[in-house]
Amino acid sequence: MADTKQQISKEAELFLTGSLMTTVIPSIYVLVFIASVPLNAAAIFMFSFRVRPKKPAVIYMLNLATADLLFVLLLPFKASYHFNGTDWVYGSAMCRVVTFAFYCNMYGSVLLMMCISVDRFLAVVYPIRSLAWRCQRNAVAVCCAMWLLAVAGVMPIVLPEQTAYLPDLNITTCYDVKEDSEMHGYYLYFFPAFSCVFFFIPLIVTTACYGSIIRVLLRASESKRSKKTRALVTAIMVLTVFVVCFTPSNILLLAHYAEYSKQHSDSLYTAYLVATSIGSVNCCLDPVIYYFGSSQYRKQVARLLCRQAPPGSSSQKTSKTSQSGTFQGSLEKR
Template sequence: MEQDNGTIQAPGLPPTTCVYREDFKRLLLPPVYSVVLVVGLPLNICVIAQICSSRRTLTRSAVYTLNLALADLLYACSLPLLIYNYARGDHWPFGDLACRLVRFLFYANLHGSILFLTCISFQRYLGICHPLAPWHKRGGRRAAWVVCGAVWLAVTAQCLPTAVFAATGIQRNRTVCYDLSPPILSTRYLPYGMALTVVGFLLPFTALLACYCRMARRLCRQDGPAGPVAQERRSKAARMAVVVAAVFAISFLPFHITKTAYLAVRSTPGVSCPVLETFAAAYKGTRPFASANSVLDPILFYFTQQKFRRQPHELLQKLTAKWQRQRV
């Protein structure tokens, strides 16, 4: 741990002069972000292409999935800057505007993914628990597009302050791009960071859990409709519940727990630099898990959508047959 002794620390305030030794970021983040970029970018492009090619028969869940893939695609496009930044030892040469944009895209993707997954889960809940109710069938795809527009507006409003708080600064004679805010603004960032966690994660997560609890009770009942079609719907709903729960458990939950703890600690007066460094390392070590949702989301799509899952296999069969005919 190093400290910049040229900066005066006001008594009773959290330390703003700690400079962390974070060599692990150089070893961890570039490889993980590279995998997310190489795997997530083509997967999300394939999802978008397949949904757009079937636009005449789109369901509301497919509309939500399309917007989810667009959010993941936007984030994947920002990863080359982060890969370069961390590979160079946390050196940011791209300017203050690019720093703010990259931080905004990360949180917009994170909370957009959470809300779109919640929309998909709620749509599945309606189909399982209220299949004959007319009130949730009104509007069709148009209603789904209206919901998606509202989600994008809500995500932009929630995450726009991240672009205000994020900034570049100088540490160890090099320019860095702060993730949350400069240390001197930590107490100002705390209320916003906590509110973002509650509104952008806890509330959607609670709604999602409520939907899945109701769905689980309905699926376990023996007096429901029988037959292969009903069984397939139950299996599809169960698969989606398991995969979405895995996405939340892997990507979102550890990140928000460590982020909340770090925000609280760095805003507390009298905390030593080694303690701050420990909480910062725990928080930044979970960021790759949050980024992994850009890969997990398209896997969720193919795992739960049998119609689209068959299309790449059929395309591969056609290409293989054509190649074999050309060899004969």
């Protein structure tokens, strides 16, 4: 399908050609790509081949690491697009593919983080009663359902044409410029519903689960509380990453469409794109959470470092110490 031709406002022209779009955003994507690819590739390898047994938490983390890796592998396309003056040179079909995969993996990650929070809630608050539900088969089924939900939810985003040729700037945009009829009709009604299902409901569930986990851990007896410090820190860390990385972009997205419905303005869209690029940092932070949240993952990392370190080095000694003295908290061993 040929690119649609669009006339845009001077405000939009400045936004598309400004330093935020052509320098800051793609630079963030490049840094995230460089840091995240090896971390998530290592996490996938560990969860797939080294961590045994495959408990529900491991299955959820493996799927989350996969979603993060697929997400960051698309960032070179996004970075190239912005560095090139927001000129998409890969064709209309590739724009659809990248846009679809970008948002599918982003919101798939949100759904999977919600699943991890529910699993941790059941493990900590209802450790005995939840044993029948928290099995490998159910975890695989839940992950499949979350991926299907993400695919079905994101599909309507890419049904309309994604590329638009701007003759005044002589560039072709990907997803960033839409027809007024779509902005005031299709997208205006779709995105509020989409954000509720794929972000705000998971946000409420995740916050409630980790809030309950933290409350239970704080109420633990003094002798047990000292042993659950890492579990408590992990719960706070996961909740913070979820809120900080995903909340700003989704709130700005809703605010953008609310503003656009009243007046033709793109002032919030720039802030949304910046928030989305900053939110991608979660792909670098998730592997850190795996390290503190899974004792098995931590042991495998320690063994890998022990193998790579020269005999008698401080790295090797530290690895041995961490393997023998690691506390397996309630968040880690279930």
